[in-house]
Amino acid sequence: MTHIDPDRLASFAMSDDEPDGAEQAHLAECAVCAADLSESERALELAQEARGVDLIAPPPEVWARIQGELGLSETVMPTAAVPRPSLRPEPEAAPAPPVAILRGARRPRFWIPLAAAALVVGLVGGVGAGVWWQSTRQAEAGSTLAEAELEPFPEWPDARGSAVVQQRPDGTRQVVVDVDPAADSGSPDAPLREVWLIRTDGTGLISVGFLDGTSGRFDIPAGIDLAQYALVDVSAEADNGDPTHSGDSIVRGELRAL
Structure with a gap:
């Protein structure tokens, strides 16, 4: 079975394009493509939810973990501040390199900007929760x-x-x-x-x-x-x-x- 191109699925998730009749039929039958589309849509939702969150500047080791997760050789974001995740790359920016993350016999995962956005939201949320918990404990202790x-x-x-x-x-x-x-x-x-x-x-x-x-x-x-x-x-x-x-x-x- 020929799967839908990953870039097309990413475009569907971002509402940049709509699947045609054949693609709709394929998504109804192919669990692999349907799951990939669903996960991309969820990653986009997480990135959008972060727009209303006051983010903090995490320590350098957070970005090191992001590099390790994505298999990147250089830091992809500055450590001085945490920007809101970009849902679309800047026009001048080069496309992000693909990263293969295999699950069983499934094909490589795709759409690195969405995956990176979801990962940033998760990591920053974890740091924020830790800071909130620590400040709460300090407030209780006095x-x-x-x-x-x-x-x-x-x-x-x-x-x-x-x-x-x-x-x-x-x-x-x-x-x-x-x-x-x-x-x-x-x-x-x-x-x-x-x-x-x-x-x-x-x-x-x-x-x-x-x-x-x-x-x-x-x-x-x-x-x-x-x-x-x-x-x-x-x-x-x-x-x-x-x-x-x-x-x-x-x-x-x-x-x-x-």
């Missing part, structure tokens, strides 16, 4: 105000940890505490581990919660001056209902403003 390295007490020589104070967009503050597994035996009989903010002169302390596992995020009560309550302490506590500090600290460190 800005970092202070941090501390938590050093072990003699009874817990292998324990280590860290603490970070973050201020959320609504103004509330949280302390994020991480300890290594040495501070948590994982045994059901292991003591509870309570997180405290302690005045540097030792005259006051505030419990902010219990650590479950090796990491925890705790709200800092409003009005607490962290310049005074600058010590972050994790203590081992018996499950006996006593709200006071046991005196058995696992790790402790002083917050340092950033």
Whole structure:
């Protein structure tokens, strides 16, 4: 069976031409040509949808991936900015070289401008989604105000940890505490581990919660001056209902403003 010329199929997809009666009959019978036309139309739709999207400048490795996918020896687009995909080549531009991408016994794929446009939309969309996800996570966490390295007490020589104070967009503050597994035996009989903010002169302390596992995020009560309550302490506590500090600290460190 003689297939329809790839350039004709690309022209159909871009509505530059209409198939004649024989070509319409062939498309109705030939699954290969019909699939090629459908995929070209979908690639064109993706490129058109990108017209309303605010694109960003991706890092150079994105263009390197495009080169690898298309088998090109030179960068096909500048790395400084991301233009909207061109649906038609400029009149002066030389035609893009064909690239063979075989699927089973099917003939080579075609119409590189459409394929490149779809690939650019996909890659830029992925970069945009990653930037959006990262900015969302940063907005949720807020800005970092202070941090501390938590050093072990003699009874817990292998324990280590860290603490970070973050201020959320609504103004509330949280302390994020991480300890290594040495501070948590994982045994059901292991003591509870309570997180405290302690005045540097030792005259006051505030419990902010219990650590479950090796990491925890705790709200800092409003009005607490962290310049005074600058010590972050994790203590081992018996499950006996006593709200006071046991005196058995696992790790402790002083917050340092950033």
